Amino acid sequence: xxxxxxxxxxxxxxxxxxxxxxxxxxxxxxxxxxxxxxxxxxxxxxxxxxxxxxxxxxxxxxxxxxxxxxxxxxxxxxxxxxxxxxxxxxxxxxxxxxxxxxxxxxxxxxxxxxxxxxxxxxxxxxxxxxxxxxxxxxxxxxxxxx
Numbered sequence: 001x002x003x004x005x006x007x008x009x010x011x012x013x014x015x016x017x018x019x020x021x022x023x024x025x026x027x028x029x030x031x032x033x034x035x036x037x038x039x040x041x042x043x044x045x046x047x048x049x050x051x052x053x054x055x056x057x058x059x060x061x062x063x064x065x066x067x068x069x070x071x072x073x074x075x076x077x078x079x080x081x082x083x084x085x086x087x088x089x090x091x092x093x094x095x096x097x098x099x100x101x102x103x104x105x106x107x108x109x110x111x112x113x114x115x116x117x118x119x120x121x122x123x124x125x126x127x128x129x130x131x132x133x134x135x136x137x138x139x140x141x142x143x144x145x146x
Contacts, residue, residue: 014040014048022057026064030090065091073100076108081135098140105136105144118145 014036021027021035029049036045052058059067065086072082079096086093109127110116118124124145131141 010040010044011047014044015051018048018052018057022052026059026067028061028064028089028091029058032058061091065094069094073104076104076134078105078131078135078140079137084135096137101136101140102143105131105140108134109144116144 017039018032018036021032027035032052033045033049036048040048049058068086068089068091069082072085077085079101083093106116109118109131112130113123113127118127128141128145131144132138
């Protein structure tokens, strides 16, 4: 087999690029693949991703999904938002805790709109849209707002 210096240079560039990505934050394999495919051919990307797995640069999808879900949970995002985000990143879904979701939604509404129950129809509609835009299930919103 003939030595290909250009191939080695591209491999080093790709390894450097993936190291740069994972040093900034955890990425799913899909995210890394998508980013690398913008600059490198698919065969090289697969080699680099395999090497990143060998070096444990890419966390398991389940562990990363739990970490990302916890981070979004701290940002008061709802279950639907979290699941959609995980799906976009190529990560598995995480189970929902309906009591935590209910408390999170209640806290958000009280912080933004005041004490519950909200009597004004227009304010209740705004609260409903607010929670829906943050990815809360309609059952959760219905339980809080009625």
